[in-house]
Amino acid sequence: MNVKKQFEEGLLTKNPVLVQLLGMCSVLAITTSLFNGLGMGISVTIILICSNVLISALRKVIPSQIRIASYIVIIAGFVTIVDLLLQAFLPDLAESLGVFIPLIVVNCIILGRAEAFASKNGVIASALDGLFQGIGYTVALVAMCVIRELLGSGTFGGGLLNGGEGIRIIPEGYPAMQMIMPVGGFLTLGFVVAGFQYYMRRRQSKKKEGVK
Amino acid sequence: MELDVQALLGILLSAVLTENFILVKFYGICPFMGVSKKIDTALGMGMAVTFVMALASAACFAVNELLLIPMELEYMQTIAFILVIASLVQVVEMFLKKFVPALYKALGVYLPLITTNCAVLGVVLVNVQKGYGFLASVVNGACGGLGFTLAIVLFASIRERVDKTDCPEAFKGFPITLISAGLLALAFMGFSGLKIF
Numbered sequence: 001m002n003v004k005k006q007f008e009e010g011l012l013t014k015n016p017v018l019v020q021l022l023g024m025c026s027v028l029a030i031t032t033s034l035f036n037g038l039g040m041g042i043s044v045t046i047i048l049i050c051s052n053v054l055i056s057a058l059r060k061v062i063p064s065q066i067r068i069a070s071y072i073v074i075i076a077g078f079v080t081i082v083d084l085l086l087q088a089f090l091p092d093l094a095e096s097l098g099v100f101i102p103l104i105v106v107n108c109i110i111l112g113r114a115e116a117f118a119s120k121n122g123v124i125a126s127a128l129d130g131l132f133q134g135i136g137y138t139v140a141l142v143a144m145c146v147i148r149e150l151l152g153s154g155t156f157g158g159g160l161l162n163g164g165e166g167i168r169i170i171p172e173g174y175p176a177m178q179m180i181m182p183v184g185g186f187l188t189l190g191f192v193v194a195g196f197q198y199y200m201r202r203r204q205s206k207k208k209e210g211v212k
Numbered sequence: 213m214e215l216d217v218q219a220l221l222g223i224l225l226s227a228v229l230t231e232n233f234i235l236v237k238f239y240g241i242c243p244f245m246g247v248s249k250k251i252d253t254a255l256g257m258g259m260a261v262t263f264v265m266a267l268a269s270a271a272c273f274a275v276n277e278l279l280l281i282p283m284e285l286e287y288m289q290t291i292a293f294i295l296v297i298a299s300l301v302q303v304v305e306m307f308l309k310k311f312v313p314a315l316y317k318a319l320g321v322y323l324p325l326i327t328t329n330c331a332v333l334g335v336v337l338v339n340v341q342k343g344y345g346f347l348a349s350v351v352n353g354a355c356g357g358l359g360f361t362l363a364i365v366l367f368a369s370i371r372e373r374v375d376k377t378d379c380p381e382a383f384k385g386f387p388i389t390l391i392s393a394g395l396l397a398l399a400f401m402g403f404s405g406l407k408i409f
Binding site for chain 1 (some may be wrong): 291
């Protein structure tokens with residue numbers, strides 16, 4: 001397995017959010033402040049690595065007829081661990097992410113990687129795949145958060161910087177509240193994916209020219 | 213929670229409109245995007261989800277009250293609920309195949325997919341968090357499903373038209389779909405603040 005290729009797949013060519021369009025629920029729902037986005041991204045990355053490693057290690061033991069059920073139980077176990085840890089050590093984050101932490105169980109990214117990668121590859125490659133896919137997911141989340149937070153509440157780094165208030169960039173009263181509401185989620189993701197498709201197309205056509 | 217009619221109506225209204233599962237709370241976006249290309253299939257998916265959500269609300273309420281709470285295993289809720297949902301979907305599939313083959317055929321491949329629909333796990337977790345009783349849980353599940361159906365059917369009919377339009381190259385496919393969903397969500401924002409008592 002080629003590490004550099006895996007890295008590129010996770011971040012660009014097979015980015016879970018921007019290309020594979022998986023795990024939309026959490027991407028749209030919780031990207032209202034930088035703190036939420038980072039917290040969710042890191043939680044998902046940890047769960048993705050752990051479940052990928054365990055599923056890869058057990059791939060010869062689990063009978064293929066009941067593999068999906070087994071994967072879900074493994075994933076649910078790790079999600080519960082992360083959920084309890086967050087409630088114990090980061091209660092603020094646990095509260096603002098709410099029901100979307102237990103809902104990581106049905107996040108298609110994790111089950112998708114288990115089925116598409118971990119069930120066919122070795123432990124180390126699977127761990128790396130989990131890490132890179134997780135980073136790709138986190139980067140997309142953070143990008144969404146920065147845009148929506150700036151336009152919706154006029155701040156940067158809410159929940160993290162400046163004592164949790166975030167650094168104010170647009171004066172109060174001006175930001176468009178709709179951007180941190182559901183509407184803003186759909187619109188922002190639409191524009192981010194469009195921008196990404198535009199970038200990828202240019203990148204490809206440049207590569208083609210280079211080959212010529 | 214008291215079982216009076218007003219409270220149940222309130223749950224109904226908020227589950228279908230003001231707190232619509234897809235457009236306000238973002239549960240079940242994957243099937244919303246994946247299965248909304250045609251109105252017929254969207255309707256089939258919506259029906260299947262409504263059915264499973266009502267059943268899952270009832271079953272998970274029973275599991276929570278009769279098994280997890282007496283044994284002080286509340287932290288196992290996520291695992292227990294997803295197992296209940298997965299087996300429920302399997303049972304429903306077998307039952308329909310045997311006794312109502314027409315409906316089974318209509319739902320087709322969408323039935324097994326419901327297991328990983330976060331609307332189902334979401335509604336069950338919300339029921340527990342809000343401390344709903346048995347009847348309130350089932351009503352919330354069924355109405356959440358109806359709200360899901362409403363949104364996905366509306367969206368499918370928009371999408372059938374959007375897919376034929378000529379839009380900028382970079383917006384083709386998924387981005388323009390998301391933006392139409394955003395406009396639909398904007399329309400649903402108009403329902404916020406709607407109360408019957």
